[in-house]
Amino acid sequence: MFMISATLTSVESTGMSTNSSTQDDTSSLFQTIPPERVGIDGQYDYNGLANRVKQELEQQFSFEELQYLTVRQRGTVIMLLGKLSSPQMLQQIRRISMGVSGATDVESNGISILPQSGYRPSAQATYA
Numbered sequence: 001m002f003m004i005s006a007t008l009t010s011v012e013s014t015g016m017s018t019n020s021s022t023q024d025d026t027s028s029l030f031q032t033i034p035p036e037r038v039g040i041d042g043q044y045d046y047n048g049l050a051n052r053v054k055q056e057l058e059q060q061f062s063f064e065e066l067q068y069l070t071v072r073q074r075g076t077v078i079m080l081l082g083k084l085s086s087p088q089m090l091q092q093i094r095r096i097s098m099g100v101s102g103a104t105d106v107e108s109n110g111i112s113i114l115p116q117s118g119y120r121p122s123a124q125a126t127y128a
Contacts, residue, residue: 035102036076049073049102056096065089068114071097078103081110 039045040055050073057066068083078097084090090111097106 036073038102047073049076049100050078053078053097053100053103056100057093060092060096061089069093070110076102076104078106079110080106080108083112083114085114085116087113 033044036049037044037046038052039048040051045051050071053073054071057069057071065085070081072079072081078100080090080093080097084093090108090113094106094108097103
């Protein structure tokens with residue numbers, strides 16, 4: 001008991017703090033937001049990366065081009081789901097997504113490409 005008491009007295013007399021360095025390390029750790037969690041406004045956002053990717057895509061494409069696209073994230077990975085009009089559009093979206101800070105990969109397994117311009121009627125037959 002005397003030994004512990006003497007050690008604490010020694011620490012107190014030298015001005016050393018037993019908790020301050022641990023508290024400083026912990027507080028600085030929690031003051032930094034991981035890049036994938038930074039929101040559009042710079043604040044913490046659990047889906048920040050996905051939201052920033054959506055914002056970039058909305059600046060590059062029209063609503064009609066993106067209306068069937070869903071953007072999600074799993075950590076630093078962007079997941080694309082839905083339907084797009086062409087493989088070229090998918091490549092552009094992948095490139096834009098990878099350019100957003102915090103993105104390390106883009107998964108597009110959930111994307112299907114829509115047929116070009118829908119239904120086209122065949123030539124009509126004439127009846128005599």
